[in-house]
Amino acid sequence: MxxxxxxxxxxxxxxxxxxxxxxxxxxxxxxxxxxxxxxxxxxxxxxxxxxxxxxxxxxxxxxxxxxxxxxxxxxxxxxxxxxxxxxxxxxxxxxxxxxxxxxxxxxxxxxxxxxxxxxxxxxxxxxxxxxxxxxxxxxxxxxxxxxxxxxxxxxxxxxxxxxxxxxxxxxxxxxxxxxxxAEPGLLPRVPAGPNRGKNWRDLDDACLAALAADRDEDVRFSARTEVARRGGAPVAVPVPAQPRLF
Structure with missing residues (x-):
């Protein structure tokens, strides 16, 4: 068992x-x-x-x-x-x-x-x-x-x-x-900023690219996952650290 x-x-x-x-x-x-x-x-x-x-x-x-x-x-x-x-x-x-x-x-x-x-x-x-x-x-x-x-x-x-x-x-x-x-958190929505609460699919490419370089690893990972879904570069998975509360 x-x-x-x-x-x-x-x-x-x-x-x-x-x-x-x-x-x-x-x-x-x-x-x-x-x-x-x-x-x-x-x-x-x-x-x-x-x-x-x-x-x-x-x-x-x-x-x-x-x-x-x-x-x-x-x-x-x-x-x-x-x-x-x-x-x-x-x-x-x-x-x-x-x-x-x-x-x-x-x-x-x-x-x-x-x-x-x-x-x-x-x-x-x-x-x-x-x-x-x-x-x-x-x-x-x-x-x-x-x-x-x-x-x-x-x-x-x-x-x-x-x-x-x-x-x-x-x-x-x-x-x-x-x-x-073992991966960073895959956030279902943007957690902060002017696009807070939006689904990643609703962001334009420029906004998504900016969030893919965010300091927060969960935001980076979530944005990069959406980039990859759209046919962009594959997701790079950083070493997990403590995510922030949102």
């Missing part, structure tokens, strides 16, 4: 060099005997000591404070036990963020599925692609609202993401989700 472990982290900030992990949550999605992907009872969360104080600006998001983690283990001491296992992949919404701390040394080199990047492909008509907007736009079958609360806590957020992943796996194989996740 194949499984994917969905991971969510709560941290003191955005950079491992300056910030640490204060909570890790997980939720498994696995194939049943009929090959159908299901959200399983395999879930949990652990508070971890980030190795520094939790600033008020991040405590205000996840509501974890220093006293909550004072006696908790360091993330590095428990992460492998959560991340390694008989899984075909790990998954996260915006997996590039979790990947900053969940390094190959801790994961055993498991591939990642980014449910944000996959949502761009599977549900291009969504009003937004955040975990929670997708939750209320899609209303996934079987999602227990209480188990998905509070938001911005590692266990509930992983639980919500797992329902998106389960439904993605009903329309695309796990290998395809891994492949999409």
């Amino acid at each position: 194949r499984s994917v472990r969905v991971i969510d982290l709560e941290t003191t900030g955005g950079q491992p060099s300056a910030h640490g992990v204060c909570e890790i949550g997980w939720q498994d999605v696995a194939q049943d005997d009929n090959g159908v992907w299901q959200v399983t009872p395999g879930r949990g969360n652990l508070l971890t000591h980030p190795g520094r104080s939790i600033p008020p600006v991040t405590a205000a998001v996840h509501h974890i404070i220093d006293s909550d983690v004072a006696d908790s283990p360091l993330f590095a001491d428990v992460a492998s036990g959560v991340l390694r296992g008989p899984h075909v992949a790990l998954a996260a919404h915006r997996a590039s963020f979790e990947g900053k701390w969940c390094t190959p040394r801790l994961t055993g080199g498991l591939p990642w599925i980014c449910t944000w990047k996959c949502a761009l492909r599977v549900w291009p008509g969504a009003p937004s692609f955040s975990n929670q907007v997708l939750r209320y736009w899609r209303m996934p079958e079987g999602l227990d609202r209480d188990l998905g609360l509070p938001v911005h806590r590692a266990g509930p957020d992983a639980y919500v993401t797992a329902h998106h992943l389960r439904d993605m796996l009903s329309v695309a194989p796990v290998e395809q989700l891994i492949a999409w996740s």
Whole structure:
């Protein structure tokens, strides 16, 4: 039986060099005997000591404070036990963020599925692609609202993401989700600027060429994909980095 472990982290900030992990949550999605992907009872969360104080600006998001983690283990001491296992992949919404701390040394080199990047492909008509907007736009079958609360806590957020992943796996194989996740995000619409909200197909060639040289790798990739669709140069795929929120 194949499984994917969905991971969510709560941290003191955005950079491992300056910030640490204060909570890790997980939720498994696995194939049943009929090959159908299901959200399983395999879930949990652990508070971890980030190795520094939790600033008020991040405590205000996840509501974890220093006293909550004072006696908790360091993330590095428990992460492998959560991340390694008989899984075909790990998954996260915006997996590039979790990947900053969940390094190959801790994961055993498991591939990642980014449910944000996959949502761009599977549900291009969504009003937004955040975990929670997708939750209320899609209303996934079987999602227990209480188990998905509070938001911005590692266990509930992983639980919500797992329902998106389960439904993605009903329309695309796990290998395809891994492949999409290894590329920049294919944005269905222009995310910013004077053409914000427009479909790439609606842009003229000059505008498209300008966006194909944009600083944002997701914008570049999306514009170049449209150029290639029109019969232009093939798409060059840069090394993925953390995409920006839109």
